[in-house]
Amino acid sequence: xxxxFCKIAAKQIPARIAFENERVIAFHDLFPQAPTHILIxxxxxxxxxxxxxxxxxxxxxxxxxxxxxxxxxLDFAEPGYRVVMNCNADGGQSVYHIHLxxxxxxxxxxxxx
Numbered sequence: 001x002x003x004x005f006c007k008i009a010a011k012q013i014p015a016r017i018a019f020e021n022e023r024v025i026a027f028h029d030l031f032p033q034a035p036t037h038i039l040i041x042x043x044x045x046x047x048x049x050x051x052x053x054x055x056x057x058x059x060x061x062x063x064x065x066x067x068x069x070x071x072x073x074l075d076f077a078e079p080g081y082r083v084v085m086n087c088n089a090d091g092g093q094s095v096y097h098i099h100l101x102x103x104x105x106x107x108x109x110x111x112x113x
Contacts, residue, residue, distance in 0.1 A: 035105025
């Protein structure tokens with residue numbers, strides 16, 4: 001498979017890793033949209049959120065709890081942060097491997113775009 005994020009998870013492409021366990025890896029975005037911009041991905045490949053079976057709901061939850069854990073460790077949980085998952089082209093997805101964006105370090109306005 002020619003998936004950029006699968007290659008990062010397999011350590012075939014270097015990345016600045018923020019967190020890793022057996023199911024999830026988090027790394028700093030190369031094109032950050034906030035002072036802190038970390039991508040949190042499952043090591044297993046799911047192209048879009050639409051492709052995640054109900055049996056893997058806990059994996060999606062683990063992406064969210066990883067974001068919360070990183071926010072606490074990096075000391076921006078209290079001031080605040082944003083988590084975003086994009087799905088398909090109209091939703092803003094550009095890499096087709098599900099991922100959660102963790103954004104922090106400045107006031108994030110609403111609506112986002």
